[in-house]
Amino acid sequence: MGNEDVMPSESEWLIMEVLWESDMPLTSSAVIRKLEGRLDMTPKMIRVLMNRLCQKGILSHRVDEKDSRVYHYSVLKSKEECLKSKSRKFADSYFSGNQSSALASLIQSIVLTDEQICELEEILEKSKGKVKK
Structure with missing residues (x-):
């Protein structure tokens, strides 16, 4: 399985949200502070998950120039x-790879506003030119 197939778990996703919201690299301590109250996990476990995200190729890290213990x-x-x-x-896991069935199931299970329906129609219209044959 290549790195493109390896995605964050639910807990890792919360860590990623913090990093996606930031406009610059963060230390693990900064991430832990921002996750306070959002994730019931020890700081050590958060650091373990951040290391896993690096191994998955989703995050990278560099050592601080002044303190080699800080990444x-x-x-x-x-x-x-x-x-x-x-x-x-x-779609692969629950709909045997049938993306249209996955999308239809999602759309049928939620209530959409007229504005959201228009947005979806625009997306579908744009997708018509991208159809794989």
Whole structure:
């Protein structure tokens, strides 16, 4: 399985949200502070998850120039990349890879406003030119 198939778990996703919201690399201590009250996990476990995200190729880190015990973490994969991959994986896992069935199931299970329906229609219209044959 290549790195493009390896996505964050639910707990890792919360860590990624913090990093995606930041416009610069963060230390693990900064991430832990921002997750306070949002994730019921020890600081040590959060650091373990951040290391796993690095191993998965989703995060990278560099050692602080002044203190070699401090790492600065930055994002390698955008939220959009991860969402697309998670969506494909969802369709593969629950709908035998049938993406239109997955989408139909999702749309049928929620209430949409007229504005949201118009947005979806625009997306579908744009997608017509991208059809794989």
